[in-house]
Amino acid sequence: xxxxxxxxxxxxxxxxxxxxxxxxxxxxxxxxxxxxxxxxxxxxxxxxxxxxxxxxxxxxxxxxxxxxxxxxxxxxxxxxxxxxxxxxxxxxxxxxxxxxxxxxxxxxxxxxxxxxxxxxxxxxxxxxxxxxxxxxxxxxxxxxxxxxxxxxxxxxxxxxxxxxxxxxxxxxxxxxxxxxxxxxxxxxxxxxxxxxxxxxxxxxxxxxxxxxxxxxxx
Numbered sequence: 001x002x003x004x005x006x007x008x009x010x011x012x013x014x015x016x017x018x019x020x021x022x023x024x025x026x027x028x029x030x031x032x033x034x035x036x037x038x039x040x041x042x043x044x045x046x047x048x049x050x051x052x053x054x055x056x057x058x059x060x061x062x063x064x065x066x067x068x069x070x071x072x073x074x075x076x077x078x079x080x081x082x083x084x085x086x087x088x089x090x091x092x093x094x095x096x097x098x099x100x101x102x103x104x105x106x107x108x109x110x111x112x113x114x115x116x117x118x119x120x121x122x123x124x125x126x127x128x129x130x131x132x133x134x135x136x137x138x139x140x141x142x143x144x145x146x147x148x149x150x151x152x153x154x155x156x157x158x159x160x161x162x163x164x165x166x167x168x169x170x171x172x173x174x175x176x177x178x179x180x181x182x183x184x185x186x187x188x189x190x191x192x193x194x195x196x197x198x199x200x201x202x203x204x205x206x207x208x209x210x211x212x213x214x215x216x217x218x
Contacts, residue, residue, distance in 0.1 A: 023144050024092040027101035029137060031160015033081060038088030047087035048096055051103040054083040058107050062114045073115055074172050077165035080107050085162065105137065108161045112168060112181075119177045129185040133164075136192040148203060154195055158188060 030038070057079050064072040084104065092100060109130055116126040136158065140150055159167070164184060171180035 021091045021093060022149070024098060024101060025088070026140055026144055026150065026155075027137070028088065028104055029101075029140070029155060029158070029161050030085075030088045031158070031163040032156055033166075034085040034088045034160055034162050037081070037085030038090070041086035041089065043087075043089040043091065045087040045090060046094060046097075047084070047090050047092055047100045048094060050083040050087050051100045054080040055103050055107055057083070058111060062111065073111075073118070074169045076111055077162060077169045080111075080165065081162045104161055108133070108165060111165055115168060115172060116177065116181060119172060119175075121178045121181050125178060125181045125185065129181050129188075132185055132189045132192065136188070136196075139192070139196050143199070148199065150195075150199075154192075157191055164188075 028034075058076045061072045061076040061079065084100075087100075090097075092098075112130055112133075113126055116129075117123070143150060158164075167184065168177065168180055171177055
């Protein structure tokens with residue numbers, strides 16, 4: 001009986017670790033490019049150092065790109081991708097690896113906000129785009145806590161944080177950034193909104209696994 005209990009506890013710990021790993025990977029919101037780089041690295045690179053360096057360098061490039069000469073800021077997505085992408089398939093089982101998703105969120109939201117304001121995109125349009133992304137990320141967090149995992153195609157169709165930043169940077173070279181923000185906000189709003197509503201409606205009240213969030217956090 002003791003051996004069986006020990007085995008059961010070990011299985012529970014293993015399931016908890018796998019669940020936490022899947023959560024953190026979902027929270028990253030990686031797209032196809034990040035995933036491809038992660039497969040090349042085979043999960044060997046720890047995620048936190050690259051994410052921290054990417055955050056610092058992105059901030060420096062944004063500061064250097066303010067004003068009339070904003071070319072340095074347009075290279076920030078490439079730098080962030082190369083520093084964080086190869087670690088996308090890592091288990092994220094380090095003590096502080098839970099910091100990686102919020103760092104990536106800070107990079108993406110900060111980049112979209114600073115570049116948008118620097119290139120004259122209207123504030124409401126910037127807020128709408130970031131609001132759509134914030135809704136998607138909140139929905140992902142809440143869903144995973146209910147054991148309702150978003151489908152892989154959602155992350156691919158959503159382009160990933162790196163894809164969205166690269167599109168904005170590329171369009172920024174042509175001076176059509178307001179169009180890019182409007183197009184992304186409309187496309188992502190329809191994609192994430194419809195997929196979320198459809199999933200929750202299909203799940204229905206009483207189906208799926210409902211988790212008490214307060215007990216889980218305790």
